[in-house]
Amino acid sequence: MLKFALKRVGLALLTLWVIITLTFLLMHNIPGNPFAQEGTMPKAVYENLQSYYNLDKPLLVQYGLYLQSLLQLDFGPSLKSSSISVNDYIKSGFPVSLHLGTQAMLIAITFGLIFGVIASLNRNKWPDYLSMVLAIIGISVPNFILATILINYFAVEWQLFPVATWKSWSHTVLPSIALAMMPMAYIARLMRSSMLEVLSQDYILTAKAKGLSRNKVILKHAIRNAMLPVVTVLGILIANLVTGSFIIESIFGIPGMGEMFVKGIFNRDYPVILGSTIFYSAILIFLILIVDLAYTWIDPRIKISGERK
Numbered sequence: 001m002l003k004f005a006l007k008r009v010g011l012a013l014l015t016l017w018v019i020i021t022l023t024f025l026l027m028h029n030i031p032g033n034p035f036a037q038e039g040t041m042p043k044a045v046y047e048n049l050q051s052y053y054n055l056d057k058p059l060l061v062q063y064g065l066y067l068q069s070l071l072q073l074d075f076g077p078s079l080k081s082s083s084i085s086v087n088d089y090i091k092s093g094f095p096v097s098l099h100l101g102t103q104a105m106l107i108a109i110t111f112g113l114i115f116g117v118i119a120s121l122n123r124n125k126w127p128d129y130l131s132m133v134l135a136i137i138g139i140s141v142p143n144f145i146l147a148t149i150l151i152n153y154f155a156v157e158w159q160l161f162p163v164a165t166w167k168s169w170s171h172t173v174l175p176s177i178a179l180a181m182m183p184m185a186y187i188a189r190l191m192r193s194s195m196l197e198v199l200s201q202d203y204i205l206t207a208k209a210k211g212l213s214r215n216k217v218i219l220k221h222a223i224r225n226a227m228l229p230v231v232t233v234l235g236i237l238i239a240n241l242v243t244g245s246f247i248i249e250s251i252f253g254i255p256g257m258g259e260m261f262v263k264g265i266f267n268r269d270y271p272v273i274l275g276s277t278i279f280y281s282a283i284l285i286f287l288i289l290i291v292d293l294a295y296t297w298i299d300p301r302i303k304i305s306g307e308r309k
Contacts (some may be wrong), residue, residue, distance in 0.1 A: 104179040115192075168252070178252075187237075261273065
């Protein structure tokens with residue numbers, strides 16, 4: 001277990017370094033200048049700004065200085081506001097995105113598993129058709145379209161939930177539903193197909209032949225084994241939900257990391273783009289590692305070492 005964990009941590013650090021390097025090179029090779037939107041400025045002011053942010057140094061030197069800052073967990077100052085660092089942006093934006101993402105994650109996992117199980121246990125019956133229709137709608141309709149529909153009916157016409165602010169629990173309902181619909185539909189379809197495959201396995205038929213109740217067979221044997229393919233994709237799905245959707249946060253006016261990232265792109269704020277990308281990547285890599293380790297808990301037949309005991 002320890003050897004596997006150390007190996008995965010090493011691979012995770014290598015992957016993160018590659019992401020940092022590629023993102024750094026891409027940001028500094030995009031045509032344009034981060035101070036182009038500041039209007040006409042004296043040459044001396046422009047040169048001072050370049051020197052202050054180390055943009056006048058060779059690219060390799062900038063890269064080394066940035067890595068040195070990262071080792072100290074310092075993402076650097078924002079190019080548009082020297083009084084606010086990227087760390088400050090993350091500290092203020094990530095809790096909001098985490099709140100929204102966690103709520104959407106719970107909705108997606110809970111209802112996705114429920115719809116998938118119901119559909120598989122009622123194959124070719126109306127609950128199956130209804131669940132799959134909802135899943136198809138969730139996958140087919142983009143979340144920004146769903147967000148506008150929810151705002152139009154639930155906020156504007158029926159006035160059930162507020163929008164464009166972030167104050168109370170009621171403000172989180174609509175963006176959470178809009179953000180959760182696609183992963184919920186994906187989980188439901190994956191759980192249905194996995195459950196149908198598991199229910200046809202010999203050990204399920206043997207358990208039924210031994211006289212175990214239908215509920216016990218489903219809860220103790222079928223669902224646990226059917227969840228393995230779902231857990232495989234949970235790492236990526238949860239990372240996307242926890243870090244928040246850029247589009248959803250922009251539509252609902254949510255002050256999360258999505259808003260920070262979008263503003264960073266428009267302002268060509270290199271540290272903000274790099275910092276949010278690296279932060280997001282670190283969360284994604286960490287969750288994938290957790291998912292790999294969770295395999296052995298869900299299915300004891302899987303051994304971390306890849307060998308049978």
